[in-house]
Amino acid sequence: MANIVASVNVSHVPAIGAAWDNGKKNDPYWQPVFDGFDFSKKWIAELKPDVIILVYNDHASAFDATIIPTFALGCAPEFPPADEGWGPRPVPTVIGHPVMASHIAQSVILDEFDLTIINRMDVDHGLTVPLTLMFGQPAEWPCRIIPLAVNVVQFPPPTGNRCWNLGKALRRAVESYPEDLRVVIFGTGGMSHQLQGPRAGLINKEWDQQFLDSLAADGQTARAIPFIEYVRETGSEGIEMVMWLIARGALDDKVREVYRFYHVPCSNTALGHLILENASFSK
Amino acid sequence: MSDDTVRKEPIEGFDDVPGTTLFDAQRARQGYHVNMFCMSLMKAENRAEFKADEEKYLRKWPLTEEQRKAILGRNWQRMIELGGNIYYLSKLFSTDGKSFQYVAATMTGLTQEQYAQMMLDGGRPIDGNRSKSEWQARGSK
Numbered sequence: 001m002a003n004i005v006a007s008v009n010v011s012h013v014p015a016i017g018a019a020w021d022n023g024k025k026n027d028p029y030w031q032p033v034f035d036g037f038d039f040s041k042k043w044i045a046e047l048k049p050d051v052i053i054l055v056y057n058d059h060a061s062a063f064d065a066t067i068i069p070t071f072a073l074g075c076a077p078e079f080p081p082a083d084e085g086w087g088p089r090p091v092p093t094v095i096g097h098p099v100m101a102s103h104i105a106q107s108v109i110l111d112e113f114d115l116t117i118i119n120r121m122d123v124d125h126g127l128t129v130p131l132t133l134m135f136g137q138p139a140e141w142p143c144r145i146i147p148l149a150v151n152v153v154q155f156p157p158p159t160g161n162r163c164w165n166l167g168k169a170l171r172r173a174v175e176s177y178p179e180d181l182r183v184v185i186f187g188t189g190g191m192s193h194q195l196q197g198p199r200a201g202l203i204n205k206e207w208d209q210q211f212l213d214s215l216a217a218d219g220q221t222a223r224a225i226p227f228i229e230y231v232r233e234t235g236s237e238g239i240e241m242v243m244w245l246i247a248r249g250a251l252d253d254k255v256r257e258v259y260r261f262y263h264v265p266c267s268n269t270a271l272g273h274l275i276l277e278n279a280s281f282s283k
Numbered sequence: 284m285s286d287d288t289v290r291k292e293p294i295e296g297f298d299d300v301p302g303t304t305l306f307d308a309q310r311a312r313q314g315y316h317v318n319m320f321c322m323s324l325m326k327a328e329n330r331a332e333f334k335a336d337e338e339k340y341l342r343k344w345p346l347t348e349e350q351r352k353a354i355l356g357r358n359w360q361r362m363i364e365l366g367g368n369i370y371y372l373s374k375l376f377s378t379d380g381k382s383f384q385y386v387a388a389t390m391t392g393l394t395q396e397q398y399a400q401m402m403l404d405g406g407r408p409i410d411g412n413r414s415k416s417e418w419q420a421r422g423s424k
Contacts, residue, residue, distance in 0.1 A: 014383075015383075059370040059373075060318070060321075060374070064318070064319065065311065065318045065319055083325065085324065085325050085373070085378070153306070153368060154307070154308065154311045155306055155307040155308075156294065156307065194303065194407075195383060195387055196304060196369045196390060197303045197363065197390055197391075198390060199407065200388075201401055201402055202406060202407045202412060203406025203407065203409075204409040205405070227294065228295065231297065231300055231303065232296070232300050232413055232414075233413070236306075264402075264406055265405075265406060267383060267402075268383055268384060268387055268402060
């Protein structure tokens with residue numbers, strides 16, 4: 001059977017992709033950001049996942065205001081990088097896993113998560129920046145990737161608890177897939193940031209660290225955080241962190257913290273990164 | 284019902300968060316055409332047409348007069364208040380060759396340099412920025 005063995009949480013700041021694509025990765029501003037992923041690159045290269053379920057949000061790229069799905073699962077064979085208005089990022093096309101994704105869709109819908117099925121979708125920086133940080137610049141991404149897009153742009157987004165429970169349903173879906181596949185789930189976005197209004201530029205290091213601490217423990221404190229607390233404490237765009245709870249919900253109650261990285265500033269944002277392995281998993 | 288109706292369904296506690304506009308379902312409805320206009324700028328030919336004659340291009344969308352003025356004047360904060368969302372507006376400021384930091388700075392009353400320095404210094408601190416009463420207490424904004 002297939003198994004989710006670990007989670008990777010990571011911010012997906014678009015300026016990271018622009019810095020990488022424009023050869024600025026050794027600039028003094030960017031070098032500490034990319035150095036923060038040296039361990040992570042080695043870790044995932046050794047782990048060799050077969051499939052990544054990549055939880056992210058679209059930023060008015062594939063979806064516009066006409067259709068706003070709360071949860072949308074990518075079931076296509078492939079997902080090209082999106083043109084976000086300045087040309088697509090020069091990164092490989094994302095190769096999906098339509099057979100497994102269709103199984104997951106069926107399983108979670110019967111498990112009462114009425115998600116949207118997407119058979120054609122371009123993927124923006126929300127999905128490709130985490131891949132760049134974890135894999136650098138390969139000719140092709142080293143595994144299959146199943147995108148799960150979550151609406152966190154038009155409020156209210158799904159609650160943290162709903163996201164947690166979707167993670168549980170994803171786990172049941174993966175574990176009922178007959179093929180022996182090693183799966184890693186990515187939860188992306190965050191951490192504290194606000195991109196609009198007179199309060200723009202808000203960063204809340206203490207809150208971010210408590211959130212990381214909770215995920216590294218049993219996640220129960222983070223799971224119960226209400227919508228308004230994210231907005232007040234972490235800024236209007238900090239709400240992206242609910243997506244980290246989908247990844248945490250998909251893991252064991254007991255996890256090992258493998259790696260943590262936190263850096264301010266990354267453009268307008270606090271960059272956070274956390275790798276957790278299931279306690280039950282041994283390599 | 285007029286299209287510029289303000290938000291009727293506040294999320295509990297939200298109205299106490301200072302300096303922040305909530306892009307909820309009602310505001311998204313209000314800003315639908317602002318945001319769809321911005322999306323049209325994803326295409327190079329539309330960007331060229333917009334740049335050639337902004338007022339003419341904007342007539343394709345049933346915007347309110349206030350929205351039209353805010354767009355033409357690049358009043359980013361006003362666009363947000365009238366239902367624009369920052370990710371949609373990014374298509375417009377990218378067309379202008381401007382960055383997220385530039386636009387964020389204009390909404391805070393800081394210069395881009397001051398804003399960038401604030402971020403390098405660790406960002407805007409949360410203490411003093413949690414609630415409207417804190418802003419009133421220190422007599423700013």
